[in-house]
Amino acid sequence: MNYQAIIFDLDGVICSTDEYHYQAWKKMADGMGIPFDRTINNRLRGVSRMESLEIILEQYHGPALSEERKVELATQKNDLYRESLHQLSPADLSAEVKDTLDALRAAGLKLAIGSSSKNTQFILGQLGLGSYFDAVSDGNNITHSKPDPEVFLKAAGMLGLEPAVCLVVEDAVSGAQAGHAGGFAVACVGDASQAGAGDYNLSAFSELRAIALG
Ligand code: BG6
Ligand code: MG
Numbered sequence: 740m741n742y743q744a745i746i747f748d749l750d751g752v753i754c755s756t757d758e759y760h761y762q763a764w765k766k767m768a769d770g771m772g773i774p775f776d777r778t779i780n781n782r783l784r785g786v787s788r789m790e791s792l793e794i795i796l797e798q799y800h801g802p803a804l805s806e807e808r809k810v811e812l813a814t815q816k817n818d819l820y821r822e823s824l825h826q827l828s829p830a831d832l833s834a835e836v837k838d839t840l841d842a843l844r845a846a847g848l849k850l851a852i853g854s855s856s857k858n859t860q861f862i863l864g865q866l867g868l869g870s871y872f873d874a875v876s877d878g879n880n881i882t883h884s885k886p887d888p889e890v891f892l893k894a895a896g897m898l899g900l901e902p903a904v905c906l907v908v909e910d911a912v913s914g915a916q917a918g919h920a921g922g923f924a925v926a927c928v929g930d931a932s933q934a935g936a937g938d939y940n941l942s943a944f945s946e947l948r949a950i951a952l953g
Pocket of ligand 1: 817858859878911
């Protein structure tokens with residue numbers, strides 16, 4: 740297949756911020772006495788901040804929480820998470836990811852981001868990728884988070900391309916489902932690759948070169 744564009748998820752694909760998400764939620768959950776582990780954390784991949792909180796609260800059996808309190812808890816997590824994002828620098832962009840992106844771009848492919856995160860622009864800036872991508876669709880321009888395809892459809896729209904000529908790259912099962920629901924082919928890394936959720940299930944990011952460039 741000759742793809743014209745690749746739309747990348749951000750957390751867990753371009754960078755390892757998924758671990759920072761985990762640590763910040765873990766601190767919030769520990770503070771509330773809520774059991775939370777990496778298995779539950781895998782269900783948060785690709786899912787919006789407030790939906791992630793609801794998944795964590797499935798294990799909460801205390802007095803009912805008001806919407807205001809829930810927003811407070813999500814804000815507490817985001818503040819911790821943002822603190823850790825300040826440590827991010829261009830050195831956190833792996834050579835494998837950067838070289839692969841550069842090779843795909845040099846071959847004439849358009850490159851975009853499709854992420855549920857409202858922190859996308861900040862993260863891209865920290866990594867030195869602030870103006871690298873041809874389009875950035877993120878948590879700030881969507882009303883439905885993955886597995887809804889909205890974020891990827893908006894990215895393809897920004898590029899002026901149909902889903903059929905774009906490849907989505909994801910580490911989340913919910914993200915792979917979102918790609919498929921939007922009519923995209925999906926390449927998976929990490930957790931979603933292990934689950935076999937993609938049309939291509941990669942063991943290394945650099946395998947994208949062979950898939951996209953033939
Ligand atoms: C996704 C992550 O990229 O962004 C999710 O995989 C996260 O785990 C979601 O909940 C929203 O992120 P943020 O930065 O807006 O809280
Ligand atoms: Mg992800």
